[in-house]
Amino acid sequence: MDAKLVEAFHHTLEDRRRDLLTGVRAHLLNGELAAEERERLEVRDIGDDSVLDLAESLVLARDLREAQALRAVNLALERIRAGTYGICVDCGEEIPVARLQVEPEAERCVACQQRWEALQEQTEASL
Ligand SMILES: [Zn+2]
Known part of the structure; x- marks a missing residue:
């Protein structure tokens, strides 16, 4: 694929990743979290994977869909890095x-x- 095209998709995916991550975090913080989980989300800049694990462990259908979408976006970004996008x-x-x-x-x-x-x-x- 043309490098410029890959770059354009890269930007789209980064934007999507930011939106999804913000959404998942916000929903988690609005939901019923144990105090220590809430603290992890609020205080520290935890990685995507931790946010995803938390979303998946809570098994809220909507958050799970967002978490899965975020995982797919992250995988696509990995493929861009690997040159297999x-x-x-x-x-x-x-x-x-x-x-x-x-x-x-x-x-x-x-x-x-x-x-x-x-x-x-x-x-x-x-x-
Ligand atoms: Zn095929």
Whole structure:
């Protein structure tokens, strides 16, 4: 992918990361947190992963969705650093730019994403 294009997606993803992180933190602070967890969030500048772990341990559906979105954004940023951004993690083909413009954190091409989602549904149905 063109380096300028990757740079543009990088900015989009960084903005999205900041928004999501702010949202998750705010919801956690508004929720029912144990005093020590609240203190961790308020006082220290804890890392994304700690915020995510906290969100996931509280298992609030909305926060969990945001936390998962944040994780996906972080993974996309890692792929930019690794130079593999825009490449489908399953088949290794380039993900169309039009798809990335809609979903910059996408890690699969449409075909692989549909296959993956179908597999997830099957797994959930068999549980
Ligand atoms: Zn693919």
